[in-house]
Amino acid sequence: MRITIKDVAREANVSIATVSRVINRKDKVKEETRLKIMKAIEKLNFIPDYHARTMVQKKTKMIGFMPPELANGYWSELSDVIQDALWKKGYALLVASHNMDEEKINSILDLFQERNVDGIILGPLTSRKNIYLEKSIENLRNRRVALVTLQGNNIPGITSVDVDHLGGAMSAVQYLINSGHEKIAYIGAVSASREREFGYRNALTFNHIPINEEIVILTDYIENFTEFGYEAAGKLVSRKKFTAIFCGNDLIAFGVIKALKEMGVLIPEDVSIVGFDDISSSKIISPMLTTIKQPIKEIGSTVVDVLLDQMSAETGSITKKIVLPTELIIRET
Amino acid sequence: MRITIKDVAREANVSIATVSRVINRKDKVKEETRLKIMKAIEKLNFIPDYHARTMVQKKTKMIGFMPPELANGYWSELSDVIQDALWKKGYALLVASHNMDEEKINSILDLFQERNVDGIILGPLTSRKNIYLEKSIENLRNRRVALVTLQGNNIPGITSVDVDHLGGAMSAVQYLINSGHEKIAYIGAVSASREREFGYRNALTFNHIPINEEIVILTDYIENFTEFGYEAAGKLVSRKKFTAIFCGNDLIAFGVIKALKEMGVLIPEDVSIVGFDDISSSKIISPMLTTIKQPIKEIGSTVVDVLLDQMSAETGSITKKIVLPTELIIRET
DNA sequence: CTGAAAGCGCTAACAG
DNA sequence: CTGTTAGCGCTTTCAG
Numbered sequence A, B: 001m002r003i004t005i006k007d008v009a010r011e012a013n014v015s016i017a018t019v020s021r022v023i024n025r026k027d028k029v030k031e032e033t034r035l036k037i038m039k040a041i042e043k044l045n046f047i048p049d050y051h052a053r054t055m056v057q058k059k060t061k062m063i064g065f066m067p068p069e070l071a072n073g074y075w076s077e078l079s080d081v082i083q084d085a086l087w088k089k090g091y092a093l094l095v096a097s098h099n100m101d102e103e104k105i106n107s108i109l110d111l112f113q114e115r116n117v118d119g120i121i122l123g124p125l126t127s128r129k130n131i132y133l134e135k136s137i138e139n140l141r142n143r144r145v146a147l148v149t150l151q152g153n154n155i156p157g158i159t160s161v162d163v164d165h166l167g168g169a170m171s172a173v174q175y176l177i178n179s180g181h182e183k184i185a186y187i188g189a190v191s192a193s194r195e196r197e198f199g200y201r202n203a204l205t206f207n208h209i210p211i212n213e214e215i216v217i218l219t220d221y222i223e224n225f226t227e228f229g230y231e232a233a234g235k236l237v238s239r240k241k242f243t244a245i246f247c248g249n250d251l252i253a254f255g256v257i258k259a260l261k262e263m264g265v266l267i268p269e270d271v272s273i274v275g276f277d278d279i280s281s282s283k284i285i286s287p288m289l290t291t292i293k294q295p296i297k298e299i300g301s302t303v304v305d306v307l308l309d310q311m312s313a314e315t316g317s318i319t320k321k322i323v324l325p326t327e328l329i330i331r332e333t
Numbered sequence C: 001c002t003g004a005a006a007g008c009g010c011t012a013a014c015a016g
Numbered sequence D: 001c002t003g004t005t006a007g008c009g010c011t012t013t014c015a016g
Helices: A005-012 A016-024 A031-044 A050-057 A073-088 A102-114 A131-142 A165-178 A194-206 A225-239 A250-262 A296-312 B005-012 B016-024 B031-044 B050-057 B073-088 B102-114 B131-142 B165-178 B194-206 B225-239 B250-262 B296-312
Strands: A062-066 A092-095 A119-122 A146-150 A159-163 A184-189 A216-219 A244-247 A272-277 A290-293 A321-324 A327-329 B062-066 B092-095 B119-122 B146-150 B159-163 B184-189 B216-219 B244-247 B272-277 B290-293 B321-324 B327-329
Touching: A005 A016, A005 A031, A016 A031, A050 B050, A062 A073, A062 A102, A073 A092, A073 A296, A073 B073, A092 B092, A102 A131, A119 A296, A131 A146, A146 A296, A159 A165, A159 A296, A165 A184, A165 A194, A165 A244, A165 A272, A165 A290, A165 A327, A184 A194, A184 A225, A184 A250, A194 A216, A216 A225, A225 A244, A225 A250, A244 A250, A250 A272, A296 A321, B005 B016, B005 B031, B016 B031, B062 B073, B062 B102, B073 B092, B073 B296, B102 B131, B119 B296, B131 B146, B146 B296, B159 B165, B159 B296, B165 B184, B165 B194, B165 B244, B165 B272, B165 B290, B165 B327, B184 B194, B184 B225, B184 B250, B194 B216, B216 B225, B225 B244, B225 B250, B244 B250, B250 B272, B296 B321
Parallel strands: A062 A092, A062 A119, A119 A146, A146 A159, A159 A321, A184 A216, A184 A244, A244 A272, A272 A290, B062 B092, B062 B119, B119 B146, B146 B159, B159 B321, B184 B216, B184 B244, B244 B272, B272 B290
Antiparallel strands: A290 A327, B290 B327
């Protein structure tokens, strides 16, 4: 059925070892025999069996990627970048989104172990304590699987790549303050990034503006950020005590914008809005969203670099925390 | 280093064959020994090596998915659906987007072959003739790899799952006509779906409205649909001869909306717009986009069903073309 | 019900 | 430069 190295060897009248040599282009092989073998490979349409090779080499050239979801500008854009960067280095990407479902997280990790991925890129995980997860991670580490985490879940001992949420949030709020706002509301999700909330609080405090908890709306992880923003904006308006809103991410901001428009609130005349992430839709919504841009390309390439570094390092490299800068993108809101 | 079936066998004082039996829950094993082995597995944290298993079983439980890109609402939403459906059936997804790059398409297909995926879900491919691709596909078919294509590339002999682009486009244009429009423009990409353009033409013809080629703007595949829509709208306005625009997809429509707004054209008072796809951003843009909805969930589950069917069928099943219906979603534009 | 042994397809010493 | 051979970790007859 399947064409194997044996068939090629027979066809070319050499031993399987020699065939192996030419497909791995390692040891020297006489040009003449190389050509002969190449021809046989061509003729038989031979593609070496990855699994057999893997079994002896112990390298799968496969990286597991576990984002919370794909159907969301931020993660899908990042996936593309990561996939592309990895591809260029000869690695394939096994993608499995977990939707913050604990059971799925565990089973994905099991799958990654079973399939022997060389490395894993973790997205944010549920903050709840998960014994099984901890055990899996320890296992993974014992087996020297490279691990990197995106959007720092601060799992001890794992190198993380993330942006400066705190700083980004502070600059967003500072911008609002510089524009003359004092009553600035915050709408955000705790699970996604607590630091953005802290940045908000810090900036206000730093400017001697008291924090009014009435206009701080938080939620845990939710499926649909946009809907959450829409509803939160509704609540906020009924409290009428703000002239600007800093949103935990762009999707939330989209919901907010929609709600405000429906209620006849003018943006930015009545209320200014700043988001976070700068996903591609931010440019197409109207008014165009002012937001904190995450350097997605750099995040993707950095995470890949870090991962590959870790895999090539003989001895376990030390745990780092890599923080990338954000940038304020001023648009219309 | 790695825990193998041997370690478990030793720990439980049985042969490796028996261990294999319990992890595969096939042959009968005495309950007592089963328990003993389970305990050993637990204790040693044993996870069977997938590659070794695959080598003898010839099934990888892995499906390759090759969309044009991920960073686009349509494909990322679909990926999530497919991944989830497959996951439930015990399959992992190997994702690789090709960005319409011919070389990458070829190399991805090679990778899929080398890694022995059980099935492949193809996205739209370049329309240009690609000998290498044809050969790969033939190879794949010879090796009985299940193949399904999304957004019908009409590769002969491959079952496709797609929506009714023609019908959807016709209903979009018909809706516009019913709303009193006669001068309806079309902006679309040829590669994505020629049928949408045909639907546009058909609907006009069917209603005895002559087609004005001046307000039909086409392009080949482009990286950024939104930008294309933005520019196309600019050209269109200078020609001033339309009261409605049917866009080949939502992203294009977003660009159009942005351009019209900037030029002070009111939507829908001056110009009505209908898109195609109903990606999630369509609801957050303002005004909310009237569009043709693709049933993404159904597309995803259908494609998975078809694929699994094909894999379980002993004899090569016949090539089908599955067409799913679309739905007109009337919103504000 | 359980063990022994023969591969699966390939790589990596080890000889020649 | 090239061939022989011993595994990689697991499943699967075939005996017992």
